[in-house]
Amino acid sequence: MTVPAMPQPEALSTRYMAWYRFTRNPAAVIGAFMVATVILAAIFAPLIAPYPDHVGAVVDFRNRHAAPDLAHLLGTDKVGRDILSRVVFGFRVSLLLVIGVLGVAVPVGAALGLAAGYFSGLTERIITGFTNVMLAIPPLVMALAIGNVLEPNLVNAMLAITLLWWTWHARLVYRVSKSIAAEDFIEAARLAGASHWHILTREILPNCISVISVKTTLDAAFVILFGATLSFLGLGVKPPTPDLGSMVADGRQFLPEMWWEVLAPGFAIFYATLGFNLLGDGLRDMFDVEA
Amino acid sequence: MDPLLDIRDLDVAFRTYGYRAHVLKNVSLSIPEGGRVALIGETGSGKSVTAKSILGTLPGNAHVEGGSILFEGRDVLQLAEAERDRMKGTSFSVIMQDPLSSFNPVFRIGRHLDDVMRFADMRLGERSGAAERQKRIYEVLRKVQLSDPERVFSAYPAQLSGGMRQRVLIALALLHQPKLLIADEPGTALDVTTQDEIMKLINRLVSENGLSLLMITHNLGVVRQMADDIYVMRHGEIVEHGPLRQLFTSPREAYTRELVDAIPPLYGPKVVDQPPVEGETIIALEGVSKVFSERRLIGRGSEHTAVKDVDLAIRKGEIFGLAGESGSGKTTVARMIMGLIAPSAGSITVDGVTMAGTGRSDAFRHLTQIVYQNPGTSLNPKRTVGQTLSVPLRFAGLERARFDARIAELLRHVDLPAHYVSKYPHELSGGQKQRVAIARALAANPKIIVLDEPTSALDVSVQKNVIALLQRLRDELGLTYLFISHDLSLMRNFCSRIAVMLRGELVEEGEPKTVFADPAHPYTRALIAAVPVMGDEEEQMKPFVSAEERQRFLVDAVA
Numbered sequence: 129m130t131v132p133a134m135p136q137p138e139a140l141s142t143r144y145m146a147w148y149r150f151t152r153n154p155a156a157v158i159g160a161f162m163v164a165t166v167i168l169a170a171i172f173a174p175l176i177a178p179y180p181d182h183v184g185a186v187v188d189f190r191n192r193h194a195a196p197d198l199a200h201l202l203g204t205d206k207v208g209r210d211i212l213s214r215v216v217f218g219f220r221v222s223l224l225l226v227i228g229v230l231g232v233a234v235p236v237g238a239a240l241g242l243a244a245g246y247f248s249g250l251t252e253r254i255i256t257g258f259t260n261v262m263l264a265i266p267p268l269v270m271a272l273a274i275g276n277v278l279e280p281n282l283v284n285a286m287l288a289i290t291l292l293w294w295t296w297h298a299r300l301v302y303r304v305s306k307s308i309a310a311e312d313f314i315e316a317a318r319l320a321g322a323s324h325w326h327i328l329t330r331e332i333l334p335n336c337i338s339v340i341s342v343k344t345t346l347d348a349a350f351v352i353l354f355g356a357t358l359s360f361l362g363l364g365v366k367p368p369t370p371d372l373g374s375m376v377a378d379g380r381q382f383l384p385e386m387w388w389e390v391l392a393p394g395f396a397i398f399y400a401t402l403g404f405n406l407l408g409d410g411l412r413d414m415f416d417v418e419a
Numbered sequence: 420m421d422p423l424l425d426i427r428d429l430d431v432a433f434r435t436y437g438y439r440a441h442v443l444k445n446v447s448l449s450i451p452e453g454g455r456v457a458l459i460g461e462t463g464s465g466k467s468v469t470a471k472s473i474l475g476t477l478p479g480n481a482h483v484e485g486g487s488i489l490f491e492g493r494d495v496l497q498l499a500e501a502e503r504d505r506m507k508g509t510s511f512s513v514i515m516q517d518p519l520s521s522f523n524p525v526f527r528i529g530r531h532l533d534d535v536m537r538f539a540d541m542r543l544g545e546r547s548g549a550a551e552r553q554k555r556i557y558e559v560l561r562k563v564q565l566s567d568p569e570r571v572f573s574a575y576p577a578q579l580s581g582g583m584r585q586r587v588l589i590a591l592a593l594l595h596q597p598k599l600l601i602a603d604e605p606g607t608a609l610d611v612t613t614q615d616e617i618m619k620l621i622n623r624l625v626s627e628n629g630l631s632l633l634m635i636t637h638n639l640g641v642v643r644q645m646a647d648d649i650y651v652m653r654h655g656e657i658v659e660h661g662p663l664r665q666l667f668t669s670p671r672e673a674y675t676r677e678l679v680d681a682i683p684p685l686y687g688p689k690v691v692d693q694p695p696v697e698g699e700t701i702i703a704l705e706g707v708s709k710v711f712s713e714r715r716l717i718g719r720g721s722e723h724t725a726v727k728d729v730d731l732a733i734r735k736g737e738i739f740g741l742a743g744e745s746g747s748g749k750t751t752v753a754r755m756i757m758g759l760i761a762p763s764a765g766s767i768t769v770d771g772v773t774m775a776g777t778g779r780s781d782a783f784r785h786l787t788q789i790v791y792q793n794p795g796t797s798l799n800p801k802r803t804v805g806q807t808l809s810v811p812l813r814f815a816g817l818e819r820a821r822f823d824a825r826i827a828e829l830l831r832h833v834d835l836p837a838h839y840v841s842k843y844p845h846e847l848s849g850g851q852k853q854r855v856a857i858a859r860a861l862a863a864n865p866k867i868i869v870l871d872e873p874t875s876a877l878d879v880s881v882q883k884n885v886i887a888l889l890q891r892l893r894d895e896l897g898l899t900y901l902f903i904s905h906d907l908s909l910m911r912n913f914c915s916r917i918a919v920m921l922r923g924e925l926v927e928e929g930e931p932k933t934v935f936a937d938p939a940h941p942y943t944r945a946l947i948a949a950v951p952v953m954g955d956e957e958e959q960m961k962p963f964v965s966a967e968e969r970q971r972f973l974v975d976a977v978a
Contacts, residue, residue, distance in 0.1 A: 132438055142845065148436045312797040316856075319757070319788060320863060321814030334801035
């Protein structure tokens with residue numbers, strides 16, 4: 129095997145080195161593949177699903193509780209709907225939840241964390257104090273409360289999760305931002321006359337991006353899991369919209385004979401969660417950060 | 420007689436990111452029994468890899484591709500792992516470089532020493548009792564001039580000063596009477612006076628115990644005191660070797676000559692005198708003090724006086740050197756002049772404006788800029804050179820259309836090609852990064868630039884170029900420099916006036932010529948005497964310092 133000679137060490141770009149690390153990490157590549165399949169399945173659900181209309185309030189009692197066969201690869205549920213179709217559409221709900229929750233929680237948490245780490249004194253104490261208080265609230269209790277006070281549906285489930293989720297990002301970014309803020313180049317920027325806004329968004333934030341993206345990827349797995357838990361408890365998506373958590377809950381009463389009704393959505397949750405976790409770990413190794 | 424250690428045609432390559440980096444090319448080096456050999460070279464030349472090859476501590480992605488390392492006639496590269504392990508500590512051992520990070524902070528010093536001794540004993544197949552080991556450890560600690568071994572033994576690393584920890588690291592290497600001692604830049608993290616003591620100690624231990632020494636360093640002044648033979652390394656190759664005197668006085672290779680010439684002389688005909696500058700005062704400090712106080716929620720806080728009653732006047736166009744060891748308050752003075760922190764007492768006038776309060780006005784900001792010590796942390800790794808340089812321009816109110824022209828001009832000032840605009844810091848060498856940092860300081864058209872040890876993280880040859888650049892910029896742009904450093908030989912040649920600080924007080928001030936010819940304060944004498952120099956004549960021209968005086972100013976006199 130001939131190995132090419134190293135050019136000037138400075139000539140290797142960070143992008144090349146990161147890509148090299150990522151592609152030589154089998155877990156990361158597998159994770160990326162799994163996440164890609166989930167996302168593609170969600171986007172092209174109407175094309176992939178063999179019975180797209182089974183997403184709605186269709187009943188086909190002749191085919192209820194059908195075991196997996198060629199007509200229904202993953203069997204059917206208690207009203208005769210195709211489970212494979214519903215799982216594929218279930219990914220849509222899960223990803224919608226991820227986007228909704230993290231789309232709000234990550235920017236909010238990151239902004240608060242950035243500010244707390246950069247401005248010392250009162251700002252820092254108020255933000256970290258508030259974050260710590262919010263961290264003390266059990267998320268499931270919060271979700272139950274919101275589900276009972278308001279109406280249990282997808283939007284309120286999102287709201288409940290988001291209300292507490294930003295705290296983790298705030299804490300993480302706070303830690304990174306505080307250490308970056310102590311670097312010489314921040315003082316140099318201040319001496320050059322840079323505004324607080326410039327320093328926060330142009331000097332500190334780019335140094336937090338890798339940590340945030342790793343954490344966000346890992347979070348996607350937790351949000352899917354948490355969303356499934358909520359709908360399992362009846363606090364999530366309203367029927368007949370297919371949701372992986374409520375599908376598990378529905379199938380539970382027919383165990384162990386109709387095992388496919390629980391196993392198929394359960395495995396889908398497992399698959400998506402594992403994919404995001406592997407990808408997140410791979411990104412963490414690639415960026416060489418702690419998150 | 421056969422040499423103790425004989426490295427023949429050693430080839431080592433690293434595999435990283437799918438590439439092969441050939442780091443040692445046909446390296447041959449031999450150390451005679453009882454000999455002192457120095458391996459010198461700049462960052463990345465392969466000195467430490469050579470040491471690691473001898474010790475057998477190369478990282479996993481390194482491959483020895485050829486050659487042999489004979490120790491007492493046996494090739495250590497062919498030995499079984501267990502046998503090679505047995506040689507560690509007994510045949511050869513290493514003095515670690517960094518006294519501050521080489522200890523696990525939660526274990527007592529005694530535990531560190533005892534662990535090493537116990538495992539080495541086990542490898543040698545000897546049984547030893549804890550009490551007996553302790554006795555042996557005390558003995559070694561006494562050998563490295565730690566006069567109170569009981570206290571050191573039961574202390575935590577944080578309770579010892581840097582100098583004491585460096586001594587413990589030496590003791591660690593000596594536990595089993597090795598035949599070859601490898602010292603990888605010992606004491607470089609310490610102050611000059613402490614470093615001087617450590618060098619003397621290693622020298623004495625080597626000669627008293629008949630050890631051989633492989634000294635790895637980039638400091639040529641240290642080499643003169645510590646080695647008989649010298650190997651010069653560059654890009655993984657030995658470019659020249661020979662006895663010390665010959666190499667220093669008549670080097671054959673241009674590279675060696677460059678290295679030797681790059682060292683600023685302390686005394687003698689090669690010293691450059693900066694002409695004294697007459698002019699109006701641009702910075703004036705009157706009775707300035709700074710007290711840092713720490714308030715606590717519970718109990719009483721603590722106070723620490725960093726700067727005590729300092730009077731200073733710096734004239735326009737001067738290169739004013741502020742010398743002192745770590746903790747002497749020199750950086751605090753600079754930060755007060757820059758308006759980053761407010762003095763506790765006294766007044767500071769910069770360019771006719773007396774500073775009041777903590778605030779830095781806009782006008783003030785354009786006045787003083789800084790170049791930091793470590794170019795690795797003073798540039799944002801996520802921003803290109805152009806982005807970094809545009810920050811001061813934007814806030815100085817320059818129109819966006821004229822940015823590119825101004826950035827090109829700044830790069831020209833610091834001798835960097837124009838296309839460096841789009842490079843990220845990690846694509847630049849240390850010297851280039853420092854040039855970018857200088858360009859950033861220049862961007863806002865300041866009158867004063869604070870240079871906080873701007874060259875201490877750079878190799879000597881790079882240092883020479885950066886200093887030449889700074890000098891040219893001062894002449895061209897009419898700047899005033901406040902140069903903070905502990906490198907006295909550099910200050911001798913670069914500064915037009917210097918001041919020496921000791922524990923927050925200004926103890927000496929004057930033109931370098933007079934200060935170095937006839938230092939008034941005993942501390943200045945001790946400081947100058949500790950500077951490693953290149954020649955015997957220079958050594959003799961240093962001021963005389965008695966042993967007591969030296970002890971008095973040693974920051975961490977052995978307790």
